[in-house]
Amino acid sequence: MWLNISLIVFLLSSHITISYSSSINNNKIPKSDVDLLEFPLNLEFLEAEFFCNSVYGYGLDVLEPELAEGGPPPIGAQLALLDNLTRDIIIQFCLQEVGHIRAIKSTVRGFPRPLLNISKEAFAQVINSAFDKPLYPPFDAYANSINYLLASYVIPYVGLTGYVGAIPELQDYVSKKLAASLLGIESGQDAVIRTLLYEIKEKKVLPYTITVEEFTNRISILRNELGKNGTKDEGLEVPIYLGAEGKVSGNVLAGDNNSLSYSRTPEEVLRIGYGSGDEHVPGQFFPKGADGCIARSYLHTTPT
Ligand SMILES: *[C@@H]1O[C@H](CO)[C@@H](O)[C@H](O)[C@H]1NC(C)=O
Ligand SMILES: *[C@@H]1O[C@H](CO)[C@@H](O)[C@H](O)[C@H]1NC(C)=O
Ligand SMILES: *[C@@H]1O[C@H](CO)[C@@H](O)[C@H](O)[C@H]1NC(C)=O
Ligand SMILES: *[C@@H]1O[C@H](CO)[C@@H](O)[C@H](O)[C@H]1NC(C)=O
Numbered sequence: 001m002w003l004n005i006s007l008i009v010f011l012l013s014s015h016i017t018i019s020y021s022s023s024i025n026n027n028k029i030p031k032s033d034v035d036l037l038e039f040p041l042n043l044e045f046l047e048a049e050f051f052c053n054s055v056y057g058y059g060l061d062v063l064e065p066e067l068a069e070g071g072p073p074p075i076g077a078q079l080a081l082l083d084n085l086t087r088d089i090i091i092q093f094c095l096q097e098v099g100h101i102r103a104i105k106s107t108v109r110g111f112p113r114p115l116l117n118i119s120k121e122a123f124a125q126v127i128n129s130a131f132d133k134p135l136y137p138p139f140d141a142y143a144n145s146i147n148y149l150l151a152s153y154v155i156p157y158v159g160l161t162g163y164v165g166a167i168p169e170l171q172d173y174v175s176k177k178l179a180a181s182l183l184g185i186e187s188g189q190d191a192v193i194r195t196l197l198y199e200i201k202e203k204k205v206l207p208y209t210i211t212v213e214e215f216t217n218r219i220s221i222l223r224n225e226l227g228k229n230g231t232k233d234e235g236l237e238v239p240i241y242l243g244a245e246g247k248v249s250g251n252v253l254a255g256d257n258n259s260l261s262y263s264r265t266p267e268e269v270l271r272i273g274y275g276s277g278d279e280h281v282p283g284q285f286f287p288k289g290a291d292g293c294i295a296r297s298y299l300h301t302t303p304t
Helices: 002-012 031-038 041-056 084-105 120-131 145-153 156-169 173-199 212-227 266-273 293-299
Strands: none
Touching: 031 156, 031 173, 031 293, 041 084, 041 145, 041 156, 041 266, 084 145, 084 173, 120 212, 145 173, 145 212, 156 173, 156 266, 173 212, 212 266, 266 293
8 A cells, every 4th residue: 555655656756766765865856945945944953952952951962963963052951840731742842843853854955953042031032022121030931831832932933934935935846745744743833832822811921910912912023023024923812803704803823814824935034033133134043043045145145
């Protein structure tokens, strides 16, 4: 049965090698696809190190060092104080990310782990920007499960919109298959994070007097501002016209007027990941910038 399916896939594909081995077969994949597939490695590295370090106290350097390829260790990685359910889920997310990095790197060459800043200060800075003022005490992403889920809300969704944006631009069967499969899990992670937060959306995030839903709304508004390309991000509670079919304000998943996923270009993803609103100006989670052809093309050019 499996053999038959493989054979059909083999025959239907315009490409000779559909390799499931670890050999890099990017010689068959057009350069534009290679660039688009390497780009999300930046976010997958960020997610892997963030999730793994917070549950295990270590990341790729222990779990699968060859994937990190000697890239510098992440700044400010630490264990998070999580309840059992959250820890259980984040362990799974961590391991899923390891698989994602392996899958991308066995299709395209990729690059070593870039320098990442996942310190609580980096997350506090995102939150301060979202509220347009410093919170006191500073937000600590690692202090408890609610804070950790809010910090997690910051990342996989951006990856999701990036995959939605990349897939229509991909040429090759192998590239599309990989990106679609990554998108599936990435959007699942986002849905899990959003659902857990949705259940407690009216709770106050201590010690502040601000609710969980307000945090998500502010973070999403900030991302729309940084992305500089309209509304592509929505919190857990939206004005009714933005909800599904313009009929509800509850917003467990973000979607456009037809409840289709929003898409972002690599430029928009960089503006958000750098926290600078400018793909030429690295910072926040990527102090020295992201890697790969697309991101690097902006690093040594002047902002427009
Ligand atoms: C959490 O897990 C630990 C270790 O598995 C267990 O000892 C503890 O009772 C669990 N806590 C709750 C609240 O279920
Ligand atoms: C990490 O981010 C924090 C908050 O922005 C910043 O204070 C710190 O200097 C950063 N570390 C590095 C090495 O860039
Ligand atoms: C803005 O978003 C639209 C729709 O997603 C996209 O086609 C366009 O390329 C984006 N523009 C920039 C500058 O990223
Ligand atoms: C979505 O619907 C709202 C309200 O009906 C409208 O204001 C907005 O322009 C629509 N957006 C798009 C992209 O069609």
